[in-house]
Amino acid sequence: MPDRAIEELDEAESLRLISPGGIGRIAYAGRFGLAVLPVNYKWHDGAIVFRTAEHSALDEDLRTGIAHAEYKVAFEIDDIDLAGRRGWSVLIQGPAHHVTEAERASAIQAGVEPLAPGKRELFVRIVPSRITGRRIGPG
Numbered sequence: 001m002p003d004r005a006i007e008e009l010d011e012a013e014s015l016r017l018i019s020p021g022g023i024g025r026i027a028y029a030g031r032f033g034l035a036v037l038p039v040n041y042k043w044h045d046g047a048i049v050f051r052t053a054e055h056s057a058l059d060e061d062l063r064t065g066i067a068h069a070e071y072k073v074a075f076e077i078d079d080i081d082l083a084g085r086r087g088w089s090v091l092i093q094g095p096a097h098h099v100t101e102a103e104r105a106s107a108i109q110a111g112v113e114p115l116a117p118g119k120r121e122l123f124v125r126i127v128p129s130r131i132t133g134r135r136i137g138p139g
Contacts, residue, residue, distance in 0.1 A: 003139050004085065004138070005139035007137070008132075009133030014133035015043065015131065018043055018077045021043060023038050023040055024050075025075070025076050026058070026074070026075050026126075027074040028062065028072075030061035035057075037058060039052065039114070040112055040114050042111060044106070044107070044112075045110075046128075047125045047128070049110040049112050050112055050114075050124055051113075051120040051122060052120055053121075053122065059122055070095030071096050073093070073095070075091070075092040075126050077089070078090070086135075086137035087135070088133060088136070089133065090131065091130075091133070092131050093129060093130040096124055098124055099122075108123075
């Protein structure tokens with residue numbers, strides 16, 4: 001559309017947009033194929049932090065069975081104004097890992113509260129290896 005423009009965002013602007021936390025989507029290759037799930041997240045200590053239930057599909061899909069192994073994922077956060085025909089999107093790519101007992105106190109400080117009901121005491125961190133973003137708006 002001639003009245004729309006796409007602006008590539010640098011890492012600093014991308015991090016500014018996602019730093020308040022909210023809802024994002026984790027994408028990964030699971031046992032039954034590709035999966036994309038929404039989760040509440042916080043940006044904390046240079047990583048995305050979210051909680052899930054122990055033995056949930058997400059928990060089990062992200063376990064490699066190898067000690068200290070990490071699982072490559074993508075995490076996407078956006079804010080879209082359909083009426084205004086504008087918005088932004090940030091994509092984080094990197095390894096996810098289950099938070100260890102030594103990391104747990106820091107993960108709790110992130111203050112992330114799950115939206116879904118039930119006990120969600122397992123924390124997962126995604127440490128970015130790549131952060132990209134873009135904004136769409138008036139040209």
